[in-house]
Amino acid sequence: MEQQLEELSKKANGELSSCEDAQALEAWRVAYIGRSGAVSELLRGIKDLSDEDKRVIGKNGNALRRELEERYQEKLHVLEKASSGRGVQATSYDLEAGVGHLHPLTLTMSRVHEIFASLGFIIADGPEVEEAKFNFDLLNIPAEHPARGEGDTFMVDPLSVNGAEGLVLRTQTSPMQIRSVEAMRLHPPFSVIAPGRVFRKEKVDATHESTFYQFEGLSVSETTSIADFKFIIETFFSTFFNAEVTIRLRPSYFPFVEPGFEVDMSCPFCKTGCKVCKYSKWIEVMGAGMVHPNVLKNMNIDPEKYQGFAFGGAIDRLAMIQYGINDIRLFWSGDVRFLRQFS
Ligand code: PHE
Numbered sequence: 001m002e003q004q005l006e007e008l009s010k011k012a013n014g015e016l017s018s019c020e021d022a023q024a025l026e027a028w029r030v031a032y033i034g035r036s037g038a039v040s041e042l043l044r045g046i047k048d049l050s051d052e053d054k055r056v057i058g059k060n061g062n063a064l065r066r067e068l069e070e071r072y073q074e075k076l077h078v079l080e081k082a083s084s085g086r087g088v089q090a091t092s093y094d095l096e097a098g099v100g101h102l103h104p105l106t107l108t109m110s111r112v113h114e115i116f117a118s119l120g121f122i123i124a125d126g127p128e129v130e131e132a133k134f135n136f137d138l139l140n141i142p143a144e145h146p147a148r149g150e151g152d153t154f155m156v157d158p159l160s161v162n163g164a165e166g167l168v169l170r171t172q173t174s175p176m177q178i179r180s181v182e183a184m185r186l187h188p189p190f191s192v193i194a195p196g197r198v199f200r201k202e203k204v205d206a207t208h209e210s211t212f213y214q215f216e217g218l219s220v221s222e223t224t225s226i227a228d229f230k231f232i233i234e235t236f237f238s239t240f241f242n243a244e245v246t247i248r249l250r251p252s253y254f255p256f257v258e259p260g261f262e263v264d265m266s267c268p269f270c271k272t273g274c275k276v277c278k279y280s281k282w283i284e285v286m287g288a289g290m291v292h293p294n295v296l297k298n299m300n301i302d303p304e305k306y307q308g309f310a311f312g313g314a315i316d317r318l319a320m321i322q323y324g325i326n327d328i329r330l331f332w333s334g335d336v337r338f339l340r341q342f343s
Contacts, residue, residue, distance in 0.1 A: 001042075001049070001057050008038055009064050016071055022079055029072055039065045101343040105213055105331055108319040109195050112215050115239045119232060121193040121217065124180035128197050129156055132166045134175035138298040139256040147171070154199050169199035173216035174256060177291070177310055180218070181299040188306045189221030195315060206327045213315035220291065220301060220308030229288065229309040233263060237285070241268035241322070248282065257289025257310055268321075276321060283321065286313030 012032045019025045032038050043061045046054050102110075113123055135141075136148050147153070156167035176194035186192065195215040202208040219228070230247060237245040245268050249261040263286045267277035277283050288311035293303035316328055323342075325331075330338045 001045070001053070002060070004042060005057065005060055005064060008032075008042060009067075012038070012068055013071065016068075016075060019075060019079075022076075022083075025072070025075055025079060033065055033068050033072065039068065099343065101339075103331075103339065104319050104323060104325075104342045105315055107342060108315050108322065109213065109215075111240060112195055112315065112318070113193070115236055116191075116193040116215075116217070118239075119191070119235065121191040121219075122184070124176055124184065124192050124194040125196065126176045126179045126183075126194060128170060128199070129167055130170035130175050132168050134179060135168050135170050135172070138178050138295070139174055140292050140294045140298075141255045145255065150201075152201055154201060170196075171200050172198055173214040173312055174310070176216045177218045177256070177295065178299055181301070186220075188301060188308070189219075189224075191217070191219040193217050204329065206329065209316065209328050209332065211332070212328070214312050215315055217311045218291070218308060219310075220296070220306050222306055224306075224308045226290065226309065229311070233265075233286075233288075233311065237265045237268070240318070243268035247285075249288075252287065252289075254287055254289055256292050256295045258292045260287070260289035262286075263288050263311065263313075276324070285317070286311050288312070 012028075015032075016025075016028055019028050030037060034040070039061060043058065043065075046057050046061070049057060117123065132148075135153075136145070137143075141147060153171050154169040156169065173194050173196050176192075176196070180186065180192045180194055181190075184192075193215060194217075195213060197211060198214050199211055202210050204210055217232075219232070226249070230249075234245060234247050237247065246266045248264050248266075250264065252260045252262045254260040262284060264282040265285050267274060267281050267283055269276050270281070273279035273281055288309060291308045291310050296303040296306060296308070316331060319325065319331075320328065
């Protein structure tokens with residue numbers, strides 16, 4: 001009987017190693033360690049043995065059962081792991097994660113692309129690690145300007161603080177005004193839009209992030225005026241919010257425009273004041289202005305002959321207004337409860 005046990009052990013181990021899927025493994029389990037499997041069957045026979053043999057065979061038989069059970073668990077684990085890229089396991093993971101979808105910022109950015117493209121703007125893209133020259137100097141922001149300080153700007157190398165030589169994480173998409181004209185050899189008349197990521201050393205709270213997205217616009221021709229700007233931007237916001245929206249301009253200062261203004265849009269959700277516009281009926285949406293002659297010169301465009309407008313707004317802010325999001329930090333939280341609402 002001892003020999004029978006040994007043979008059984010050999011046979012069971014041999015067959016186990018050739019089990020290649022869950023089905024074969026289950027058949028093996030039933031055949032060997034199941035209730036009426038070979039090991040149980042053998043152990044049932046010990047009742048006819050002497051007490052001494054009963055003890056020895058019983059002990060060895062149970063040891064074999066334990067060993068085979070352990071082997072079975074190991075094998076099960078190996079097969080499950082192997083099939084987790086396909087088959088049963090993979091299906092259950094996929095159900096858990098749900099169908100993928102775009103991030104709300106991506107959705108808003110696509111919408112911005114789409115509307116400006118329909119208004120005749122071409123789309124440009126440029127570097128997030130930017131030369132200080134493009135982020136500041138060529139935009140008429142001189143070396144001593146406070147915005148260049150380390151307080152606002154992530155420096156990639158320390159030369160950036162004073163000189164035009166250094167690299168920074170761009171603090172605005174405005175360097176794309178000059179870059180796109182250079183890179184695409186644009187000659188007036190042209191209109192270009194450049195959406196992208198920007199970085200600022202902000203103290204992060206519900207309305208400020210150190211990383212966010214802007215969209216930069218630039219339109220130049222012999223006759224481009226503030227009236228053109230007003231028409232384009234009113235059309236953009238009216239289309240975006242699917243509501244009749246007007247804009248108003250408040251005087252403001254940016255070194256690369258003259259005159260410069262803050263742009264407010266009439267609240268797309270109410271006529272009399274609501275939570276979104278903080279009961280003021282207006283929402284601040286972007287900075288803008290007529291391109292400064294020095295900046296036109298830096299684009300190799302003759303400021304005596306051509307003029308244009310430029311504007312820059314935050315995609316995050318648009319998305320927050322559009323979807324009623326009250327905390328900008330949610331965009332980067334990776335919280336699926338937040339993200340799933342945009343599928
Ligand atoms: N770059 C400015 C900002 O980030 C916005 C702006 C763009 C203002 C173009 C005027 C013209 O605040």
